[in-house]
Amino acid sequence: MKAIVCKQFGPPESLVFEDLALSPPGPHEVRIRVLAAGVNFPDVLIIQNKYQFRGTPPFAPGGEVCGEIIELGDQVTRWKLGDRVAALTMIGGFAEECVCHETVCVAVPEAMSAAVAAGFHxxxxxxxxxxxxxxxxxxxxxxxxxxxxxxxxxxxxxxxxxxxxxxxxxxxxxxxxxxxxxxxxxxxxxxxxxxxxxxxxxxxxxxxxxxxxxxxxxxxxxxxxxxxxxxxxxxxxxxxxxxxxxxxxxxxxxxxxxxxxxxxxDFIRREPEHQAANVRQLYAWFADGRLKPVISREYPLSEGAQALRDMADRKVTGKVVLVS
Ligand SMILES: NC(=O)c1ccc[n+]([C@@H]2O[C@H](COP(=O)([O-])OP(=O)(O)OC[C@H]3O[C@@H](n4cnc5c(N)ncnc54)[C@H](OP(=O)(O)O)[C@@H]3O)[C@@H](O)[C@H]2O)c1
Missing domain, CATH: 3.40.50.720 (NAD(P)-binding Rossmann-like Domain)
Structure with a gap:
């Protein structure tokens, strides 16, 4: 599968768009076909090894996605094939597919587009x-x-x-x-x-x-x-x-x-029930129209490096997402 790949730590220009091997999901993991990936400032830092979380090259950056579950680890019970979820992946999201733990996924409201869901949570x-x-x-x-x-x-x-x-x-x-x-x-x-x-x-x-x-x-x-x-x-x-x-x-x-x-x-890891209540509140505001997310630009996945360069240069506003 194709991905934006960090082969060695460096600025966005050092990223390449090429094939990256993906391991099959472990017992409590799911494989997701990525429909859209949110771009966040921590991605700019992670590719330079300047963030508290460290990836090991080669890896794809990308901390959050929205997509469809296409494979289940053999112990996964909370999801089924075809479920549309948003997932907080830390890395791996700037790719056609990603694998993540079942607990970092959340069901997405039907009325929320993939692009909005990828930049929401x-x-x-x-x-x-x-x-x-x-x-x-x-x-x-x-x-x-x-x-x-x-x-x-x-x-x-x-x-x-x-x-x-x-x-x-x-x-x-x-x-x-x-x-x-x-x-x-x-x-x-x-x-x-x-x-x-x-x-x-x-x-x-x-x-x-x-x-x-x-x-x-x-x-x-x-x-x-x-x-x-x-x-x-x-x-x-x-x-x-x-x-x-x-x-x-x-x-x-x-x-x-x-x-x-x-x-x-760390809050979502330490206080998952509190986080779930916060998500319910956010979804309620989204459903009643009070909360209208702003997606200022959608980049094709292949232009992920440019999206990170624009973010580092203070050229983006609101949320920007990559779409597959
Ligand atoms: N604590 C947490 O849990 C948490 C969660 C998410 C994000 N964050 C952090 O929040 C910060 C913003 O993240 P974001 O995704 O919202 O980023 P963003 O969309 O790029 O927004 C950052 C804003 O900071 C301002 N800024 C000032 N100096 C800057 C500089 N030298 N380079 C880039 N931007 C500069 C820019 O506004 P002006 O041009 O108007 O000054 C820019 O709009 C990051 O440090 C990120 O790591 C923390």
């Missing part, structure tokens, strides 16, 4: 866990979202709005902010032109943001503590800017605030 799963479980976001509170037009960022804008918050989107261009506002952000800050601290203070009458969703890190994480409200919650989601910031603890003391880690990958 990781971003919305991360964001509902971040905003509700970790941030305890309350209706009427102000939510500041950094990197707001990206995958998890735009999901945070949408879910923040559904949860009743006033949402301030922060991103690096006016076009990106226009997308955020079309998806429910109340206000936008172009942080490549305006200081984050001053802009948030101005928009909140000096109070600051109650919850800050931060998938960017670097200098923006430092700035966040200058515009966080009393008893605010800073959600540490990722470091897309490349630098892991160091925060002086006096900044937490002075605002009576908290910095809270969000590690969705």
């Amino acid at each position: 990781l971003v919305y799963g991360t964001v509902i866990h971040a905003l509700q479980d970790r941030g305890q976001l309350q209706p009427g509170e102000t939510l500041l979202v950094l990197g707001a037009s990206g995958g998890v960022g735009l999901a945070a804008v949408q879910l923040g709005r559904i949860l009743g918050a006033r949402v301030i989107a922060a991103a690096s261009s006016d076009d990106k902010l226009a997308l955020c506002q079309a998806q429910g952000a109340d206000e936008g800050i172009n942080y490549s032109q305006t200081g984050l601290k001053e802009a948030v203070k101005q928009l909140t009458g000096g109070k600051g943001a109650d919850v800050i969703f931060d998938p960017v890190g670097g200098q923006f994480a430092q700035d966040a503590f200058s515009c966080i409200a009393w008893k605010g919650r800073h959600l540490v989601v990722g470091f897309a800017a490349g630098q892991i910031p160091e925060i002086a603890l006096n900044r937490l003391l002075l605002k009576g605030c908290a910095s809270l880690g969000v590690f969705w990958g």
